[in-house]
Each structure stands twice: as structure tokens, then as C-alpha cells.
Amino acid sequence: MENSEIIRLFEAYSDDVFRLALSFLRNRQDAEDVCQSVFLKLMHYPQPLKAGKEKAWLLTCTANACKDHLKSFWRKHVVELDDTMEFSSDTDKTLWETVNSLAPKYRAVVHLYYYEGYTQDEIAQILHISRTAVQTRMSRARNQLKEVLSKYE
Amino acid sequence: MNNPYRNLMEQKCLSEQAKQDFYSSLSCSDAKKVRRFPLKAAIVAACILLMIPITALAVENIFGISVVDTITGKMLNGRPGIGYEVNYPTATARPLSDFPEELQTLDGNKTVTFNSWQAAEAELGFTLVNNELFSSPHMIKSTAYNLRYDGIGERVHCFTRYNGKDGQLYRATVTAAYLYQGTAITLQSTVTCSHPAISKEQEYEMHWSGVLYESQDVAQISQEQYTAANGITATIVTAERNGNRPTQYEAAFFANGASYNITIHSYDAVRDAWTKDTLIRILEAFVF
Known part of the structure; x- marks a missing residue:
């Protein structure tokens, strides 16, 4: 793919890719690394992405890269200190910590549903899982969030 | 659709430093872009790929050794108590x-x-x-x-x-x-x-x-x-x-x-x- 096209996609979607990676990895440095690697992969992609499907393709690619990253020996042994996150309020901080207490597969579904606004069918396509799996994960995530949030009340 | 999670995530953006790093990586990688493999290299690569399973099979049959590295499926997700x-x-x-x-x-x-x-x-x-x-x-x-x-x-x-x-x-x-x-x-x-x-x-x-x-x-x-x-x-x-x-x-x-x-x-x-x-x-x- 041409560099000009990659830069266009990067400018349009880099924040969305970064946010999904952040929701998976909970670490700014790792999320930025994954974000960069996703866009660099486009260099080896022979043709432009289908119009209208660009964002979904990038998010699928990001989810796969994050899963690989979570499984890597490297991450297993080196969990970075990440206290660089800044929050505008205590409520935001609590919300961030609560969502982060979920397992990565639940966080991803929560992010794609509540942030990106995708439907369950679209989430299933992006994460390569069944619609039933999306429903199950959503339901479990909501239950866990309720449980954790009730402790703050 | 507006919700507290969305409002929170809207505040998280890729840093300027990361953006600059990406642009410089892109220009560096561009310089390294290679031509398509010549036919000769493709044939050699295909032969090598063919030889790997044959060799693995031979090693497995003769010595009873599995040459497949099976360290997979390990993951850390921050939850205590498992593992x-x-x-x-x-x-x-x-x-x-x-x-x-x-x-x-x-x-x-x-x-x-x-x-x-x-x-x-x-x-x-x-x-x-x-x-x-x-x-x-x-x-x-x-x-x-x-x-x-x-x-x-x-x-x-x-x-x-x-x-x-x-x-x-x-x-x-x-x-x-x-x-x-x-x-x-x-x-x-x-x-x-x-x-x-x-x-x-x-x-x-x-x-x-x-x-x-x-x-x-x-x-x-x-x-x-x-x-x-x-x-x-x-x-x-x-x-x-x-x-x-x-x-x-x-x-x-x-x-x-x-x-x-x-x-x-x-x-x-x-x-x-x-x-x-x-x-x-x-x-x-x-x-x-």
C-alpha cells in the first residue's frame, strides 16, 4: 500500500486503534507499540482496504495483535509500571480501574460495544467469535462490573 | 451514543511522540521496501519449506523426538489466583x-x-x-x-x-x-x-x-x-x-x-x- 494511503488511515483511525489496544493491554506504552505495528503492517498489504471496511479491518488486526502480545513471554515477565494515566475526575479513575479488572476478552467486547458502538454481530466479526460468545461475554462483563461497582457505592 | 466509558476513552489519545515515531518508522521502512522475490529465490524457498516437514517426520520416526515446540497458550491477564x-x-x-x-x-x-x-x-x-x-x-x-x-x-x-x-x-x-x-x-x-x-x-x-x-x-x-x-x-x-x-x-x-x-x-x-x-x-x- 502507498505511504500516502497509510498516512491517511493513520490520521483517521490511529486513536481508535490505540484505544482498543489500550483496553486490551492497559498499558500506554504497549498500546502505542501495537498501534504502530498495525499501521506498519499495511505497508505489506498489496491493495487499498475496502472503503467502509477500513476501520473494522484495522480493529480486527489490532485485536489479533493484542492477543499475541498478551500471550508473549515478553509481556508475561515484564509488566511495566504505568502510572502515566491521567484522569479528569475520581469517577473516571474508578471507571477505568473497574473496567480494567475484567479479563482482556471481556474488556474488548465492552470497548467495542460501549465506545465504538458496534452491534453484537459486528463485534463477532471483528473478534472472530460467534454472536453467542459476544452475548455471553457482554453478560458476564456486565455482571462483574455490577459486582465491582457495588463495592464503591 | 454517549456514556461515561465513551467519555473516558475519548480523553485517551495516541501521544504526539508516538505519532512522530510512526512517521519516522514509515519513512525508514519505505527505504527498505524490497522488490518481489525473483523466481529463483521463490523456488529455493519452496524447496526448503518442503524439506522441513519431511525432516521433522524423519526425526520423529527414527528418534521418537517431537520437533514441534509446544509452548503455547500461556497468558497473563493480571488476575491473581490462577496459575x-x-x-x-x-x-x-x-x-x-x-x-x-x-x-x-x-x-x-x-x-x-x-x-x-x-x-x-x-x-x-x-x-x-x-x-x-x-x-x-x-x-x-x-x-x-x-x-x-x-x-x-x-x-x-x-x-x-x-x-x-x-x-x-x-x-x-x-x-x-x-x-x-x-x-x-x-x-x-x-x-x-x-x-x-x-x-x-x-x-x-x-x-x-x-x-x-x-x-x-x-x-x-x-x-x-x-x-x-x-x-x-x-x-x-x-x-x-x-x-x-x-x-x-x-x-x-x-x-x-x-x-x-x-x-x-x-x-x-x-x-x-x-x-x-x-x-x-x-x-x-x-x-x-
Whole structure:
């Protein structure tokens, strides 16, 4: 793919890719690394992405890269200190910590549903899982969030 | 659709530094773009690919050795209680002056690759491992790590990850991979130094070691304490794998101002007893 096209996609979607990676990895440095690697992969992609499907393709690619990253020996042994996150309020901080207490597969579904606004069918396509799996994960995530949030009340 | 989570995530954006890094990586990579493989190279590559399964099959049939590395499916997701974890409440930090001046003032993180563990120690400024087994000619360096997320994009034998904050180093982790008499070994050592912005608890956490295994991958996990004649007391974790897959052993201990982690597995479940024996021999061979 041409560099000009990659830069266009990067400018349009880099924040969305970064946010999904952040929701998976909970670490700014790792999320930025994954974000960069996703866009660099486009260099080896022979043709432009289908119009209208660009964002979904990038998010699928990001989810796969994050899963690989979570499984890597490297991450297993080196969990970075990440206290660089800044929050505008205590409520935001609590919300961030609560969502982060979920397992990565639940966080991803929560992010794609509540942030990106995708439907369950679209989430299933992006994460390569069944619609039933999306429903199950959503339901479990909501239950866990309720449980954790009730402790703050 | 507006909700608190969406409002929160809207505030999280890729940093300007990361954007600039991407643009420079793009221009560097552009210079490296290669032509399509010529036909001759494609034919050679196809022949090599064909030979790999044939050789693997032959090795498996003749020697009964499985050449497929089965270390997969391990993941850490931050949840305690599954798998195991090893902590060192007595871990101590090294003085900053132990490290070379150019490392002392590190701001942010960086990864450096090396051809040998000794080269990593030379940059660090002190010795971490004094163990005759790791200098044995049977201990073969392997290139097990793919550091594509660190912008290095190649498989390496040994690397050091440095972590700095507010213009001061706070941690260095050296990792290397080896093959030794039918086993695959990874050796990792972490040293920390006192940092005004890092609490004692965080220092202990930096020496934390743990693994969560996916339940379908591992049949049973057990752990035991092993005290070697040289005074090391290591926690040895045994992860028995499902199917006919080799057991993985992991030893962790803290000594001489550094935490150590050794992971070992064989290429054949039949050799599990030998694998554990090798791990014990490695522990016994440490000199501090």
C-alpha cells in the first residue's frame, strides 16, 4: 500500500486503534507499540482496504495483535509500571480501574460495544467469535462490573 | 451514543511522540521496501519449506523426538489466583551508582539486543550470572525472541529491557534463550534501583514472577521449594500439560540483589524427569 494511503488511515483511525489496544493491554506504552505495528503492517498489504471496511479491518488486526502480545513471554515477565494515566475526575479513575479488572476478552467486547458502538454481530466479526460468545461475554462483563461497582457505592 | 466509558476513552489519545515515531518508522521502512522475490529465490524457498516437514517426520520416526515446540497458550491477564505467582518481599534494590552513568539518567523505556549474556552484563556494569553450565559448549544460544513490538523486528538470543522514569533508571531485565541437551531454556534476571517516585511495594512487584495457564492447556500445576547446596532457595513450579506434551518447569529465586527466573522444557514428554534434573543442576551450579 502507498505511504500516502497509510498516512491517511493513520490520521483517521490511529486513536481508535490505540484505544482498543489500550483496553486490551492497559498499558500506554504497549498500546502505542501495537498501534504502530498495525499501521506498519499495511505497508505489506498489496491493495487499498475496502472503503467502509477500513476501520473494522484495522480493529480486527489490532485485536489479533493484542492477543499475541498478551500471550508473549515478553509481556508475561515484564509488566511495566504505568502510572502515566491521567484522569479528569475520581469517577473516571474508578471507571477505568473497574473496567480494567475484567479479563482482556471481556474488556474488548465492552470497548467495542460501549465506545465504538458496534452491534453484537459486528463485534463477532471483528473478534472472530460467534454472536453467542459476544452475548455471553457482554453478560458476564456486565455482571462483574455490577459486582465491582457495588463495592464503591 | 454517549456514556461515561465513551467519555473516558475519548480523553485517551495516541501521544504526539508516538505519532512522530510512526512517521519516522514509515519513512525508514519505505527505504527498505524490497522488490518481489525473483523466481529463483521463490523456488529455493519452496524447496526448503518442503524439506522441513519431511525432516521433522524423519526425526520423529527414527528418534521418537517431537520437533514441534509446544509452548503455547500461556497468558497473563493480571488476575491473581490462577496459575501461580512468586513474590520476593525481601527483594532489595541496588544503588544507582552500580550502573554506568549513561544508564543512570535513562528517561522512558528502551530495549537493547546482544549476542551473548556476557555482553548484556558488560553494558550493565556488573555480573549477574556466574554459572559454569551457561558457559558449557553444550549450552547453545537460541534466537527465541521476536521483538517486533519493540521496533526491532527480528528474533534475538539476548536482550535487556531498561525502564526509566523522570530521568532516572529504575529497572533492568536481561533475558536470553538457550538449547541444552534436548531442552529449551530461558534465563531471565531483573535488577532494580531505588527511585524517589517508586515505593517499596512497587519495587517488590517489579521482581514479581507469575504465569497464568489456560485451563485447556495445563492439566495440573504444583509448586515446591528447593534449597541448593549454594544457599539458593528457589520456588520450582511444575506445569503438567495436557496430552503428550512436555512438562514445563520454572524456577524463581532472589539472590545477590537480583531476581532470577529459569524456564525449561524438553522436546519430548518422555524426557520430563531429565528436564527437571537439568533444572536442578543449573540451580546447583550458580555461584554467588
